[in-house]
Amino acid sequence: DQQVKQNSPSLSVQEGRISILNCDYTNSMFDYFLWYKKYPAEGPTFLISISSIKDKNEDGRFTVFLNKSAKHLSLHIVPSQPGDSAVYFCAATDSGYSTLTFGKGTMLLVSP
């Protein structure tokens, strides 16, 4: 039972363009969402988060959008850089649970 879904296993984008990574969730109790980035042979590193009281959060080139009614969030990277090539995990948690539920990840490849 996947409560957090990332339906695109991979995404290819040219350097300088926008990367849009999508994530859907089914658990309506989730109210805090995070994106992690993972390079091969390393652990995931935190990128950006958003609370359900917001619909947008921005940090430099990274913006996360949350659509609660659609149970959908997306991560926008503008402009994309080759160093952004990694696996991106969407994660969610609720107010009564301390751990994160992760999606399967989307591999982003940014080509020069």
Add this chain to the structure above:
Amino acid sequence: DTAVSQTPKYLVTQMGNDKSIKCEQNLGHDTMYWYKQDSKKFLKIMFSYNNKELIINETVPNRFSPKSPDKAHLNLHINSLELGDSAVYFCASSPGYRTEAFFGQGTRLTVV
């Protein structure tokens, strides 16, 4: 000055053996976790400890036993290893609940 470190990075062992993975964090966090990333790439929570006390124990076989000697350490002992235990195991820590977790580099366990 690694924030969350786990050893070993790679572990190859035979079925039936008992092995341990060590984890240490120097961030002063109260909460530590073990996650498992299986062959399907899902990151799933196994255990959560807060101030050395077990908070969450997901449906993990009791062959897996976490041990937290102090707040900065959370080790994972696995008895009678099975082929299906092959995965990457990640240790993580966070300052509290509903905050981003910091992950170690992972331990790739291969049971042959």
